[in-house]
Structure formats: structure tokens, C-alpha cells
Amino acid sequence: MKYFSLQNKNILVTGGGSGIGLALVKSFVQEGAKVILADIENCEKLAKSIGATYVFMDVSKESSVRDGFETSVDKIGKIDVLINNAGISLLSGVLEEGDAAKWSKVFDINVFGVMYGLKYGPRYMNQGGSIINTASQAAFTKVAGMEPYAASKAAVISLTKTAALELAHQRIRVNAVCPSNTKTPMMAQSEDAAYAELMSNLFSPMSRVAETDDLVGVFHFLASEAAQYINGQALIVDGGWTAGVSNQLLEKIQE
Template sequence: MFSVEGKTAFITGGTSGIGLAVAERFVRQGAKVFIAGRRDAGDLAAGIGATAVQLDVANGDLFAHVLDVVEEDVGKIHILINNAGMENVGQTLVEQAISELDPAVDVNLKGVVHGLKYGPAHMADGGSIINTSSLAANIGLPTYGFYAATKAAVLSLTRTAALELAPRNIRVNAVCPGSIRTAMLPDDHPEVKLTETLCPMGRIGETDDLLGLYQFLASGASAYISGQAINVDGGVSAGFGYGVLGLAETAVS
């Protein structure tokens, strides 16, 4: 139903975590997929049937050049996923060094700006852009200040780009994952236990929990959806689970 067959997708941050999981799903569904990351991931890409390109998303000139090369190779792309991101949490705004703001801005914010600036010229009309933001963009969390600020900016950019690209029927939406098990969130991360307590579903998410939404937004089935930010958080943004009240699992009949 939510077909991406025959489409070309370009995914930043595609060599690990959410981006890699999405790439694997799209390849299985018949898409031509390019995964972009700072490291040489040729073997990784070959193993899933994708193509790897090296890219530092903070470098706008390089971003534009890589897209030129991709278009020369396969023509216009249909799906652009601005997914590259870095975690920058654990200290309060008073404690955190100002110098630590720069890398968060470079990757989480400039990386999306560059995708939105240079990507559309290489996209077919009617395509889809999906920006990976975060639940932290929508709720306050102590010690997440720099990270949350960059992810909130992604939502603003998403809305602006959706308006500007609407005449070409290019849709722009954002996915806001809650706590998802990846290399950035190992089992011993303090956020895991916090989420297990707060989340109505009582667990952190897996990358598989996100794939259906990315595929839906990439497909023609979402042709009238643009400028939206969708939380995938096990219900955290709706309210707190029974764990906050210290209650055991409660069945409501």
C-alpha cells in the first residue's frame, strides 16, 4: 500500500541507527537507496543493497556536490531524508560549555538546512522530504538544552520548507522519535529507565517502531500531508503512564 518501489531515496545519517534501519526497509521495498555518512560505508551499503556516499552534512558545498553526483548517476531523487544527528546532553545550560553548541548546530541544524537548501533542485516534483527531529523538540527536559534547541529549529524549518515547496507538490514533514534503542541510546543510558517509567507503554522504542511512518510519509499515500511533525514516543507526549504513579500494570476493562 505505502509503496516506495522504483523510487530513489537519499538518506543522511544512513550508516547507523534510524537511518540505516529506514534504508534497509526501503531497499527491501524496491527503492534505490543512497546512504550518506562521514565514514566509508561501502561494505555496509553493499550488504543491504544500497549505495554509500561520504558526506559531512555540516559542509554545504560538499552536500551540494554529492547531490550533483547522485543525480548524474541515477537522475532526480524522490525521497530525501535529513536524518543525520548527534546527541549533546547531560549538562545544564549553566554547566555546558558554549563550545559544545557548535557541533550540535553543525550536524543537527545545518545538516537539515543544507538538505533543504540544496536537495530540492535534485528532486522530482511530487517528492517527499522527511526531517528527523525529536520528541525533545516538543517537551522540556533538563540537560537537553542545546540538543532540544537544534531539534526544535528543525520543526520550524520543516514548516517553512513545506510552504515554499508546495507549488512543486514536494511534501516536507518531520518525524519526532522518543527514546529509541540505537548506538546513541544503549541499555545503560539513564534515559532508558526514565522512559520505562514515564512511557505509557512502559518501554523504549525500537527502530522497527519508526519504519512504518517513514515509509508512509515517503509514499504517495501521504500526498496531502505536509508541514507536520509526528511524535513516535509510545504515548509520552499524551501524558504519563502508570509507572509514574508507582502502580503496577493496570488493565482497564
């Protein structure tokens, strides 16, 4: 079991103030890790209440990411595990109606945010560490009108694979987790929240959206020594959505 231990690991989670990020912060703290909750929102009280340490970080700003890492290392020491999790979802319609401003905002956070994490994170990490990027099943399964988000997450997977090659000399592993629709504040506030839940009910063999707790174990595994030879991979966590056509979808089609 020691290979799965995160005891005394120093972990930084971007976008740690809500959703998947917050679930990870809580779990890692419970496992005995020292955790930096990095977020653009002021989460000082939240972090303190769960035993984490808050650091401001706006992942769309290169200087903020660099400063955030410096502050984090001052607070807890060099990082063992970096979770590049911060992200947003904005729908801009089909490609023929593409809104360049929305595309730019999505890419500033979802793509450049991860790129800055990969640029600065390794210099503040211990050798033999683990970087995990939050991508999405949307990188593989396309839906009309969602391409800014889907394209940004496909880019995250590409960054993951390249970083895995480039950081191997530091023995830093880089992988991505690709969740399907997950019940988070971001999903709840999305203009297509009801549609996303309906899609999950129909397309996933498990007939439901993911809960944040469904994702925690995968991140924990990739962060641990148990995954020491897993590198450059994108693990899809979708309840079987991409495995094939679900029975409930077939039944719906036959109605």
C-alpha cells in the same frame, strides 16, 4: 496498496550508516527503491551488502552536502524522497554551565545539516517528492541539561514548517518525525544511556524505549503517495509519552 508503494523510488538517507537511518535504508531497499546511503563514515561495504549505494556526505559542511547530491543524482537519477536524518546528541549541562563549543557542534550537524539538505535537496528532486526530517520528542518534552539537543530539534521542526510553505510550488511535501528515546548506537554511546532507558520505562505507557523498527513505518508512510496531502507536520512517535502521565510513573511516585 499502490499508494503505499516505494517501488522504483529514488531515496537518499543522510546518516544512513547506523541507527534509524540504517533501518530505513534496509527497509526501502526491500520495498524495491533505489537508495543512497549517505554518511560521513565509509559505508561502501555495508551499502553494497544490503543493495544500497554509498555516497560520502558530511552534513555539517555545505560543500559536502552539495557534492553529495550531485554524486547521488549521477548514480541513481533525481531524488523522489529525501530523509534528512543525520544527527548527534551532546550534553553540555544546564544552561548556566553551557558549553558553547558543544552547542555549536550540535547545531552544525542537527540544524545546519538539515538546512543544507533543504537548500540543495529540492534542486535535485523530482516534483511531487517528499522530504522527511528526523526531529525528536525532545523538542516538546524538556529535560534539564539536554537543551542543546532539544533546541536543535525544535529548530528542525521550524525548518520543516517553513520548507513546507516554500516548496509547495514544486509539490514537494516536507514533514518531520519526532522519535522518543530509540535504541541506536548513538543512544548506547551517550553518557546518559541508562538514564534515557529508565525515563522511557517510566514515562512511556508502553514501558520501553523505541526500537528502530518502530520508526520505519512512519517514514515509509510519509514517503509514499498515501501521505500526499500531509505537509508541514511533526509526527511524534513516542509510545504515548506526551499523551499524559503513565501508570507506572504514578506507581513509582506513590512508593
